[in-house]
Amino acid sequence: MQETKRYQLTDWLPTTNKEVKIRGWEQLDVILFSGDAYVDHPSFGPAVIGRILESYGLKVAIVPQPSVNDNLQDFEKLGKPRLFFAATGGCMDPMVSNYTASKKRRDKDAYTPNGDKGFRPDYATSVYSKILKEKFPDVPVLIGGIEASLRRVTHYDYWSDKLLPTILETSKADMLVYGMGEQPLREIVELLQKGVPFSSLKNIKQTAVLIDERQEKIPVVNDWEDVTINSHEACLADKKTFASNFKTIEQESNKLKARRIFQEVEGKTLVINPPFPTMTEKEIDGSFDLPFTRLPHPKYNKRGPIPAFEMIKFSINIHRGCFGGCSFCTISAHQGKFIASRSQESVLKEIDKVANMPDFKGYLSDIGGPSANMYQMKGKVQSICDKCVAPSCISPVICSNLDTSHKPLTELYQAVDKHPKIKKSFIGSGIRHDMLVPEFNKNADPKELDAYTEEVMTKHVSGRLKVAPEHTSDPVLKLMRKPSFTYFHKFKERFDRINVKKKLNLQLIPYFISSHPASEVEDMANLAAETKNMGFQLEQVQGFTPTPMTVATVIYYSGYHPYTLKPTKTPKTKKEKEDQHKFFFWYKKENKDWIKNTLNKVGRQDLLKVLLPENNSWQKNKKAKTAKNTFDDAVPFNRRKKKVTRSSSKKRRR
Structure with missing residues (x-):
């Protein structure tokens, strides 16, 4: 060493x-x-x-x-x-x-x-x-x-x-x-x-x-x-x-x-000009094996810490690319949809370097990538991938040719944790929860999915597990190229079962987006009601930001879906965006009258009864139980009396 x-x-x-x-x-x-x-x-x-x-x-x-x-x-x-x-x-x-x-x-x-x-x-x-x-x-x-x-x-x-x-x-x-x-x-x-x-x-x-x-x-x-x-x-x-x-x-x-x-x-x-083929394992290893000091230039020693560096200082990137193809995300446009994974040897070599940094205390903040759980995943028959034009390998369903085994990743985590200087390794990157649900990920062995989920929850989470269902409306999710919210319910069932079985007391942190193309005010009201019924009280969330080279941005500007050329409505005015965002915060006093008037106007008294019941004892008794969070985290309401602690949050990788 x-x-x-x-x-x-x-x-x-x-x-x-x-x-x-x-x-x-x-x-x-x-x-x-x-x-x-x-x-x-x-x-x-x-x-x-x-x-x-x-x-x-x-x-x-x-x-x-x-x-x-x-x-x-x-x-x-x-x-x-x-x-x-x-x-x-x-x-x-x-x-x-x-x-x-x-x-x-x-x-x-x-x-x-x-x-x-x-x-x-x-x-x-x-x-x-x-x-x-x-x-x-x-x-x-x-x-x-x-x-x-x-x-x-x-x-x-x-x-x-x-x-x-x-x-x-x-x-x-x-x-x-x-x-x-x-x-x-x-x-x-x-x-x-x-x-x-x-x-x-x-x-x-x-x-x-x-x-x-x-x-x-x-x-x-x-x-x-x-x-x-x-x-x-x-x-x-x-x-x-x-x-x-x-x-x-x-x-x-x-x-x-x-x-x-x-x-x-x-x-x-x-x-x-056309892109190069996906980098081989040898090529991507070569890139990560270059003689980086892993530190800011000494010229900054007296100017203060660099926040982005502090966030990833003790993290390890294990792959590039993302085959999710989400409509609002730029990763596949830049890194491609095919996964380039590093060898376990290369990852362990970098961990050895991190472990010997003078201020390393034994904790890795992240072992991940654009999505945490796509390591070593690729097509089973390469000739099928060679002809593929689909922008996503998992939307609307997981491609039958995609190998979605989580076993190599589970084995990598276990190899990392055997390092004598590693006390704990965390998974800070967002996990694709849908790929851990057997009803959605029919390619994988359910036992492997359970083994990975349990490995993450028991050994690689600091109190909170981040996932990104993004919305609850099926039409919005379809446009987003995300699976039905039904699969988030199924994942939460598995999460809760492991939580109880292992006595972990972990929180599940779901992220959501407002004002996405196809999202209506009524969709946001449904989102608020459904997440409230699940026990979540969302503190901070994300408003859709149009960035170049995404389907959602093209729709935002043009009003047309680029694949169908059919008109697609998008919230664009400041008022429309603010109105959608308010539903995330249904529990705030200043939003109650507006929510009441809005839902009465669209005839959704059923949602009003869920969000603002006459005897709202849940709201009255929440007091200081709500977990406050940092930038861009959506934190669920914690019904337990046990004190909620905070771990440092990371900006979402989009």
Whole structure:
């Protein structure tokens, strides 16, 4: 077992001229600009890209959170790179980082020391790229990360409330890498190192470029099929036309043998090349096995902790991708629907490194991924997956070709807990509860599902288990690509049974969304009544936030479902959203009269009797029993007299 390592400044990628000189470098090969503070950790995309480029033998520096409000010296201080500049807005879309769902500026930025705001500009990738192109017009600029990835084609921008063209147009960048960057970067670097000009790199998989056909031709790739979607101008002219594009975009983003997408944009042609195949176990292990310090750069030592780092400091990511395909979620659009899992050996190697950090106390905060329980799951017959165009492998039902065994994950948890320095490992990522219900997950052995559920509840939960039913209305859930709420009832039955059997006294924490497309006020009233009957009193929940590259966002803007092109109603006004949200808080005095009037108006006295009975002794006696929670957690009412404790909460992975 390795000993605690003492790090030197040169163990991080250089961020200043001084640090470059310490390494004895005269010129850099790549300079990366990031909207996040520099945390050298495999959960932070900019650090991963920097380390990947370094592993190819390149001299790489990173400029974290460059100032855009002065003389722009941060963009010039390291000079010109030999190969290219790279720019990313950071681990989150900067608009999500900077603004709430109600478009109010956030008080904190989780990816900045001390949570300080103001260090990341709006639309950061475009801002950085345009500055670089103005100052160094002859140096290629490559953009990537979640912001670039999800804005690679005509998209609705909630914060400006309008359609925007591909970010390649707004940023003036030369190339865009979408999704996970390891595979396309390897090919780009290999070709550049052979002397191929950057301007010739038009047919690299998992990249996008803008081509002016008046000056150059689109390269022919014999084994690729092409598809043309409606132009940006056509999308601007007609919302239904915009909506019709998305079916093609989503399907091609999640196919193993995808077509190349063309779109006309302001006289040029956007070319989105097909994605690479899902990373192999060896490839993803290689990414996580790079020499990360797992720590923020020492330059931040006196500025305060970085909240996002503190949250994942002792967590382990075991896979990428999500086959849920939820209509409001961007994971599959960025990471893909096919799961890339690390080997148990690689996971244990990282845990050994974490266990030897000087301030590690023996507790892992999370062993998970985009969804906690999709590790090692894939198609049983690969040829079936090769032809699949479905955006979800588990909606409306679980694909019969999907191996949903939880045994490899249960064995991984048990292997982790055998580490001599691990006192307890928690599952902080959201668990797909529906996949633990045999009536829904008919592919799996019920005994395996019970074994996993019991393993999690008895050994990996700190008082509360987080799951995400999202809604109770079947029509809304169908649009969300989530299963019927019936399966949440069945899961709760199993949860309660294990809770009693093992004398655990655990809480079940369900998350819900208001104002989602297709959700009516009456649906929210039903949600409030049904969850109240189940013993839940929801404290904090989530309002739907439209983000680029999701079905729900396309519906929100256009009013049409992109797969059926049928009109679909969505709450859009401030009043509509506030009204839906009020039903989460039926127990608050200030909402009672409004709820009473609203339910009487729609003739739902049955729901009124559930939410506001005349002799509301439950409400009168709740007093201080309600468990208060932190950001984005929905906490059930605890009927027991035992004191409710809090564990640190995590932002939902969406």
